Amino acid sequence: MALGGVDLEGMGMGHGLGGVLGGRQVEDERRRKLEDVISILSVSKGRLSAAGVERLAQRLGLEIMWQDNMRDGSKTLIIAGPAHLALDIDFMSDVVQKVALSFPDSPDIVTRHTEKAGNILLEDLKIGPEESTLTKSLNRFAANLERLAALDKLSGNPGLNCHEAIAGIYENLEKLHEWEVQKVKADSDMAKKDHEFVQRAVMCTRSGKPVMHSRDRLGLSLDYWQNKRMITRKRLKHEEEKTWSLLVECAPLPSLTVFPPLRVSQEWISQKIVRDTAANDIFAEALQPQLDWQEPDSTVVPAKADAMGGVEGSKEKVLDVIFMAKFDPPLIVPYSMAMTIYNSTNAPFDMYQTSRFDGLMFPHSGDLVDSNASRTINSQTTIQIPEREGREGQTRIHKNTLLIDKIGYGRTLTELPFSHPQQLVAMLPSLRKYAFLSSLLLKTFGPGLEPTPISAGPQSTILSKSDEFSKFMSNEFKPATTFTKSDLSLDAMLQIDSEKVRLRVIFPMRKEKADLQIQIKLNGAVEIESENVLNKDEGTGKSLKKEDLARALEVCEDLGIWAEFIRFRYSMSILFE
Numbered sequence: 108m109a110l111g112g113v114d115l116e117g118m119g120m121g122h123g124l125g126g127v128l129g130g131r132q133v134e135d136e137r138r139r140k141l142e143d144v145i146s147i148l149s150v151s152k153g154r155l156s157a158a159g160v161e162r163l164a165q166r167l168g169l170e171i172m173w174q175d176n177m178r179d180g181s182k183t184l185i186i187a188g189p190a191h192l193a194l195d196i197d198f199m200s201d202v203v204q205k206v207a208l209s210f211p212d213s214p215d216i217v218t219r220h221t222e223k224a225g226n227i228l229l230e231d232l233k234i235g236p237e238e239s240t241l242t243k244s245l246n247r248f249a250a251n252l253e254r255l256a257a258l259d260k261l262s263g264n265p266g267l268n269c270h271e272a273i274a275g276i277y278e279n280l281e282k283l284h285e286w287e288v289q290k291v292k293a294d295s296d297m298a299k300k301d302h303e304f305v306q307r308a309v310m311c312t313r314s315g316k317p318v319m320h321s322r323d324r325l326g327l328s329l330d331y332w333q334n335k336r337m338i339t340r341k342r343l344k345h346e347e348e349k350t351w352s353l354l355v356e357c358a359p360l361p362s363l364t365v366f367p368p369l370r371v372s373q374e375w376i377s378q379k380i381v382r383d384t385a386a387n388d389i390f391a392e393a394l395q396p397q398l399d400w401q402e403p404d405s406t407v408v409p410a411k412a413d414a415m416g417g418v419e420g421s422k423e424k425v426l427d428v429i430f431m432a433k434f435d436p437p438l439i440v441p442y443s444m445a446m447t448i449y450n451s452t453n454a455p456f457d458m459y460q461t462s463r464f465d466g467l468m469f470p471h472s473g474d475l476v477d478s479n480a481s482r483t484i485n486s487q488t489t490i491q492i493p494e495r496e497g498r499e500g501q502t503r504i505h506k507n508t509l510l511i512d513k514i515g516y517g518r519t520l521t522e523l524p525f526s527h528p529q530q531l532v533a534m535l536p537s538l539r540k541y542a543f544l545s546s547l548l549l550k551t552f553g554p555g556l557e558p559t560p561i562s563a564g565p566q567s568t569i570l571s572k573s574d575e576f577s578k579f580m581s582n583e584f585k586p587a588t589t590f591t592k593s594d595l596s597l598d599a600m601l602q603i604d605s606e607k608v609r610l611r612v613i614f615p616m617r618k619e620k621a622d623l624q625i626q627i628k629l630n631g632a633v634e635i636e637s638e639n640v641l642n643k644d645e646g647t648g649k650s651l652k653k654e655d656l657a658r659a660l661e662v663c664e665d666l667g668i669w670a671e672f673i674r675f676r677y678s679m680s681i682l683f684e
Contacts, residue, residue, distance in 0.1 A: 152249035155232060155240050157198045160184060163249055167256040188259030191217075191268055194252075196232070201240045203232040216274040216373065224320045227251065231323070251325040254356070261357050261428050264408040269357040269428065272371045272406075276355055276430075276528050277327050279375040280317035283398070283532075286380045287313045304339075311336045311539060312630050314398075314532045315353075328352040328435070331535045332542040332631070337662045351436065351542045353531055358431040358524070364455065367526035368426035372403030375528050400529045429524050432531055438520045439467045440541045441603050445518035448534050452525040464517030464603060468545070469553050484509040484552045490595075490667040492675070503595055505667045509552045510600045536629035543631030543664070544608055551597070551666040597670055609636070614670045616640070616677050621670070625660065633657040640673055651676065 153159040164171050164186045174183045176197070181204060186194040191213050197205040208225035210217050231248035234240065258269040287309045291297050297305055310316035315331040322328075332351035357369060377399040410424040440448070441464055449456040469484050485508050492501040525531060595614060602609040608627045613620060623638040635653040660669045 152245040155243035155245055156201045159245055169256055190259050190262035191270055192255055192259040210270055213270055216278055217270045220319045224325050227320055254325050258357055266408040272369050273327050275373045277317050277319050278373050283314050284316055307336050315535055327355040332539045334546055354433040354435050356431045357428055360427040360429050366429055366524055369428050369430050370403045371406045374401050374403050376400050431522055431524055433522045434520045438541055439517055442516035442518055452530045454524045461516045464515045465511040467517045467519055481512045486552045488667055490671055492671055505595050505597050507551050507597045515603050539631040540627055540629055544627050546664050616674050633660050
């Protein structure tokens with residue numbers, strides 16, 4: 108069943124292919140099919156069964172032992188790691204009845220999360236309504252068990268507990284998060300908001316929200332961004348609740364690499380959170396330097412008898428384990444920003460790995476690309492039109508064109524070594540900036556992290572640096588597609604200059620053409636730099652301001668919806684009187 112529809116005849120298990128293809132072609136086809144089989148088997152962790160879980164644990168280097176339960180006829184698979192991991196799984200005819208996770212010889216900051224982690228593992232092994240032991244995959248359970256096993260293997264040195272190191276970071280980040288939530292609630296504008304809304308605001312504008320064992324994944328996540336963060340959760344579809352996180356893990360120190368080792372501590376930040384000199388101005392733009400971060404002592408372990416790990420005769424040695432942050436999902440940023448982030452943690456940076464920013468955001472189809480050429484991205488989306496006069500369900504097709512003129516390199520952030528949680532908190536405002544940009548671009552101009560309702564995918568065109576740029580920014584520019592009367596053309600130009608990210612957006616409004624330039628700033632904040640749609644007569648009391656337009660885009664996170672909102676206000680004679 109794992110092989111699916113792979114045709115085994117072409118692998119010498121039948122005669123159909125041999126009579127058609129020549130000897131060399133047969134061998135090539137057989138090799139290709141064999142590679143398909145190997146690919147399938149390498150990705151799949153197997154199906155749910157007692158024997159399948161046993162094989163998985165053995166592949167991860169864990170110790171196993173079976174125990175029969177005479178009382179009910181079930182049997183228990185006991186899985187143990189080399190240091191602080193113990194997992195008991197009760198089976199009844201290959202069906203999991205119970206999961207018990209424990210961390211022997213671990214402090215309370217680790218064991219208090221055990222029940223929650225065990226429940227996630229049990230859900231990984233439960234058979235759903237439309238599943239059976241023949242179809243239930245072990246992939247999700249395997250991913251979580253691999254994380255536990257990896258931490259436990261790194262804890263092999265006496266005196267080192269990586270589970271405790273991760274839990275220590277969580278305790279301090281959680282303390283910081285709760286303190287920030289209380290401070291934000293004290294604000295008059297936020298006092299009437301529910302607790303969930305305040306938590307989301309803190310997560311997306313302050314020091315993030317640490318979560319231990321969440322979203323079917325074991326481990327610590329520092330959530331820093333959420334799509335549609337300003338919309339009540341009840342009004343969102345499940346697929347719209349995209350959360351951006353840093354996954355905090357441990358990793359072995361690469362050979363020939365100098366980097367500060369991890370420290371096991373619960374004292375990363377002081378009890379008072381902020382320095383005394385900053386107590387009255389805690390939410391200024393320079394939030395990070397005002398927090399009262401601490402520098403815990405180094406964690407050392409006893410050296411081995413042969414002293415291979417350090418200086419001869421030394422009784423202690425420095426750890427060869429580091430903290431590692433993994434970006435979930437991976438984040439695309441400009442090359443200069445990637446270098447800044449790597450430098451902030453003193454992590455080694457490969458300066459020779461270069462890719463165009465637009466190529467990472469919108470991968471090319473495989474054709475040769477002129478690195479000095481401009482590029483356009485064309486897409487089609489369906490946008491809900493604001494309701495008026497009781498009408499419902501009206502939509503409009505948008506023909507979207509994105510011009511990327513200035514050549515810029517980018518980097519996809521996947522993982523980053525760090526030595527102090529302060530370094531993670533410091534980079535969050537910049538990460539939010541590009542998380543918001545990714546959502547905005549992919550929602551309007553192509554598939555990826557965001558769904559594209561009716562477009563089969565973006566189509567790109569390479570332009571020469573000639574008159575196309577001036578035509579694009581003038582009223583003469585028209586995308587290649589011919590629009591029907593009900594369609595709307597939305598044109599945008601992306602500019603990433605140093606640390607500034609700008610989008611110029613143009614779309615029709617009856618006889619007028621809306622032309623707005625926005626800048627995306629730290630924490631995903633939007634600033635309207637220029638526009639031609641606002642009513643200059645402030646005496647009516649109905650006019651919108653630049654801040655209102657910026658707020659609208661921050662709320663909807665969609666250029667198409669934003670354009671329809673502006674057109675709607677225009678048609679209601681609130682804009683362009």
